[in-house]
Amino acid sequence: QLQLQESGPGLVKPSETLSLTCTVSGGSISSSSYYWGWIRQPPGKGLEWIGSIYYSGSTYYNPSLKSRVTISVDTSKNQFSLKLSSVTAADTAVYYCARHLSGFDPWGQGTLVTVSS
C-alpha cells in the first residue's frame, strides 16, 4: 500500500525559504505514468495546487507561484521535495504531497507550516 509522508520545519521566518520533503513508501517513485504533486491549504480555506514533478524530473508549476517554487526528485531516496522562496504570512498553510495521474491519490497526512518571525 503506497504511503506518503511530509516532513520539514513547522515554522519559517518571513522572506526565508520553506523546504519540505515527501517520502514515498510501499512503492517506487520511479513508477512510470505517475506524477508527484504538492498541494496546500491555508487554515480554514480551500485547496491550491502548487506544482508537480514526473519521476524523470520534468516539473509543472502553478503560474501564480512559479517564480518562487522549485520541486525536485531524489529517486535514490524515493523522495521528492518542495522549496518555496520569499515566504510571507500568506504562505501559512497545511502542505500536502500526493501521487497523481488524473486524480490525486493517495495523499500524505499533511504538515502545517507557519510563517512568522
Add this chain to the structure above:
Amino acid sequence: QSALTQPASVSGSPGQSITISCTGTSSDVGGYNYVSWYQQHPGKAPKLMIYDVSNRPSGVSNRFSGSKSGNTASLTISGLQAEDEADYYCSSYTSSSTLRYVFGTGTKVTVL
C-alpha cells in the same frame, strides 16, 4: 487561473440524495474529462472519491457518482449518511500546453 465555483454549503437528511456542482470554463471542466472529487473530514487529508468525471476508485461507496455537462461537473451522494458530512472539493486539469490543475472553492455538506 481562477478556482472552480462550488456552492458554499449543501444539506440533506439521512437517506436523501444531494448534488454538488462545480462550474468552470471551456479551458478546464468543459475542455477535458479530467475532473476529480475529494472528501475532506476536519483535520484530515482529502480523499479521492471520483476521478475522470465519473470513475470511482476501489473502496469508494457506489453511493457517490459523478457527471459532467458542458462547463459544469456534479457530484451526487445518494442515500446520505451521517459519515458523509464533510467538505468536498472538485478539481480539473486545465491546460493543453502543460500540466496544470485547479481546485474548486469547496462545499460543506451537512447531514441534518
